[in-house]
Amino acid sequence: xxxSINKKAMVQFQKKLSLRWSDMDPNxxxxxxxxxxxxxxxxxxxxxxxxxxxxxxxxxxxxPVIFKESCTFIREIKSSDSISINIKVExxxxxxxxxxxxxxxxxxxxxxxxILTVEGSWIDTKLRxxxxxxxxxxxxxxxxxxKIEKTLNESF
Amino acid sequence: MFVPSNPLFPQKTLFLKKRYHLPMTLTxxxxxxxxxxxxxxxxxxxxxxxKKSVITSIGQLERxxxxxxxxxxxxxxxxxAGNKIVExxxxxxxxxxxxxxxxxxxxxxxxxCLTNCIVExxxxxxxxxxxxxSLLANQFGRLATEGLYMKRVRKEKDxxxxxxxxxxLELIKYRPEVIKxxxxxxxxxxxxxxxxxxxxxxxxxx
Numbered sequence: 001x002x003x004s005i006n007k008k009a010m011v012q013f014q015k016k017l018s019l020r021w022s023d024m025d026p027n028x029x030x031x032x033x034x035x036x037x038x039x040x041x042x043x044x045x046x047x048x049x050x051x052x053x054x055x056x057x058x059x060x061x062x063x064p065v066i067f068k069e070s071c072t073f074i075r076e077i078k079s080s081d082s083i084s085i086n087i088k089v090e091x092x093x094x095x096x097x098x099x100x101x102x103x104x105x106x107x108x109x110x111x112x113x114x115i116l117t118v119e120g121s122w123i124d125t126k127l128r129x130x131x132x133x134x135x136x137x138x139x140x141x142x143x144x145x146x147k148i149e150k151t152l153n154e155s156f
Numbered sequence: 157m158f159v160p161s162n163p164l165f166p167q168k169t170l171f172l173k174k175r176y177h178l179p180m181t182l183t184x185x186x187x188x189x190x191x192x193x194x195x196x197x198x199x200x201x202x203x204x205x206x207k208k209s210v211i212t213s214i215g216q217l218e219r220x221x222x223x224x225x226x227x228x229x230x231x232x233x234x235x236x237a238g239n240k241i242v243e244x245x246x247x248x249x250x251x252x253x254x255x256x257x258x259x260x261x262x263x264x265x266x267x268x269c270l271t272n273c274i275v276e277x278x279x280x281x282x283x284x285x286x287x288x289x290s291l292l293a294n295q296f297g298r299l300a301t302e303g304l305y306m307k308r309v310r311k312e313k314d315x316x317x318x319x320x321x322x323x324x325l326e327l328i329k330y331r332p333e334v335i336k337x338x339x340x341x342x343x344x345x346x347x348x349x350x351x352x353x354x355x356x357x358x359x360x361x362x
Contacts, residue, residue: 010202013205013206049201140279143220144220146209146210147212147213150214150239151266152213152215
């Protein structure tokens with residue numbers, strides 16, 4: 001017989017966005033620079049749910065660092081749109097030292113409105129240098145993110 | 157106390173349950189399999205992967221075991237001769253790049269979601285820690301390993317003595333939803349035959 005248990009929070013690799021007035025620009029659609037903030041927020045929320053929280057990073061003095069970030073704006077996003085943003089690992093080195101993440105802004109019909117990619121690594125916030133070896137917690141969280149390729153893509 | 161319903165064939169109950177295809181949490185699964193009301197002796201994280209995403213890719217170090225609450229996951233390899241499908245895993249199955257977990261070498265297989273999947277993630281190092289103090293953790297570990305072993309041996313024997321048709325019949329008997337959810341060309345690749353041969357085979361069966 002099935003026993004009912006407390007349903008634990010489920011990690012979802014897709015976050016629903018709530019767009020603010022201040023995210024819009026004079027053309028009444030989502031401002032170009034807001035895309036980056038919204039993507040970063042959802043990225044960090046998901047990593048947090050996978051155990052890589054801000055407080056843990058502070059404790060172990062490391063954090064994510066970005067080398068390159070770019071966004072392709074495909075269709076405009078208006079304040080009334082229901083937009084979700086997902087996360088996928090596009091490329092990653094085996095030790096998790098370098099990675100590239102792809103995030104898609106999709107609407108409720110699953111049409112892609114924008115695609116954002118971000119390339120980065122991990123920084124040791126005390127030494128102000130790249131964290132090597134990569135902290136285990138960071139590796140573990142990244143290993144759980146959904147990947148695009150069946151074979152690890154290390155072509156940076 | 158651990159009292160399996162059929163001590164000689166614990167897999168038998170497992171088999172039956174699978175045919176009913178009930179999405180279960182790991183706690184429910186364990187309480188049913190091991191007749192216990194204890195909570196899990198290790199922490200797990202539940203996550204929802206969307207269709208077509210890869211959970212573990214080839215070359216990555218696997219550090220987790222996954223319990224499929226719902227969905228279908230494909231285990232496969234990429235070879236010079238192309239993509240090979242090792243196994244399809246369904247709800248209430250355990251799945252992992254198990255050799256990578258044990259040897260801590262990069263994975264030689266990938267885990268790919270054929271449908272939207274809800275999986276419960278068991279970090280292997282947490283399980284290992286629990287092994288030292290918890291009887292339930294050990295019973296669970298044995299159950300999971302025995303299950304994997306049975307599956308593997310059965311598959312090895314089947315590949316020796318059964319032809320594609322028999323293996324196909326076995327697959328649809330074991331998991332009737334296979335036909336609906338898995339694309340034909342993937343089933344054919346799993347059986348090691350051409351998609352055309354499979355559709356001919358399906359026609360001759362029906």
